[in-house]
Amino acid sequence: GDSVTQTEGQVALSEEDFLTIHCNYSASGYPTLFWYVQYPGEGPQLLFRASRDKEKGSSRGFEATYDKGTTSFHLRKASVQESDSAVYYCALRRMQQGTGSKLSFGKGAKLTVSP
Amino acid sequence: DPKIIQKPKYLVAVTGSEKILICEQYLGHNAMYWYRQSAKKPLEFMFSYSYQKLMDNQTASSRFQPQSSKKNHLDLQITALKPDDSATYFCASSLRDWGSYEQYFGPGTRLTVL
Numbered sequence: 001g002d003s004v005t006q007t008e009g010q011v012a013l014s015e016e017d018f019l020t021i022h023c024n025y026s027a028s029g030y031p032t033l034f035w036y037v038q039y040p041g042e043g044p045q046l047l048f049r050a051s052r053d054k055e056k057g058s059s060r061g062f063e064a065t066y067d068k069g070t071t072s073f074h075l076r077k078a079s080v081q082e083s084d085s086a087v088y089y090c091a092l093r094r095m096q097q098g099t100g101s102k103l104s105f106g107k108g109a110k111l112t113v114s115p
Numbered sequence: 116d117p118k119i120i121q122k123p124k125y126l127v128a129v130t131g132s133e134k135i136l137i138c139e140q141y142l143g144h145n146a147m148y149w150y151r152q153s154a155k156k157p158l159e160f161m162f163s164y165s166y167q168k169l170m171d172n173q174t175a176s177s178r179f180q181p182q183s184s185k186k187n188h189l190d191l192q193i194t195a196l197k198p199d200d201s202a203t204y205f206c207a208s209s210l211r212d213w214g215s216y217e218q219y220f221g222p223g224t225r226l227t228v229l
Binding site: 042043044049104105107 | 119146148157158159160163170171173205207212213215217218219220221223
């Protein structure tokens with residue numbers, strides 16, 4: 001079945017540090033890949049998505065590039081801020097007819113940014 | 116104004132009881148979903164509905180029953196509650212249940228089963 005692997009469970013950085021959160025996926029066909037962010041007490045919010053190989057998604061200074069060759073969609077940000085502290089989820093959704101529209105999520109990475 | 120309302124925000128139940136989690140969306144969407152998030156598992160898909168019809172069910176137990184009385188409502192009835200059911204339950208919606216339409220999530224109902 002479809003799966004998403006996030007290797008970092010916790011990420012601790014200082015303001016202005018560079019962020020990388022790794023995401024690898026396993027799915028047949030061409031899934032759409034997503035990054036969601038979740039703040040305490042709230043539901044996940046979409047950061048951005050990408051649907052094609054080499055497509056870059058970006059929002060609020062975060063970005064990720066769909067790489068079908070390495071089945072990856074790593075999240076990066078050049079300079080993090082304290083307000084970026086949250087849990088980040090990588091997710092995928094297969095878009096073929098009949099497969100439904102469920103999102104399959106990774107386990108999440110909790111980012112803590114210190115001032 | 117919140118576009119997806121989930122009620123209640125917190126819920127405490129005893130083992131063996133039954134509870135209903137409420138979800139209403141005011142986004143004009145045609146597809147609605149339930150996800151579960153617990154300490155043991157990440158966000159986990161449970162059900163999807165499109166135009167009030169069940170499209171996908173990934174929940175093994177029949178104790179979980181979605182109920183769609185109106186197009187913009189998708190409640191979740193849970194019977195014979197167990198401590199393992201303790202989790203935060205998120206309702207989500209999207210304009211359609213196909214294509215690349217974004218799923219918007221509600222704030223969640225945090226259920227604790229004693």
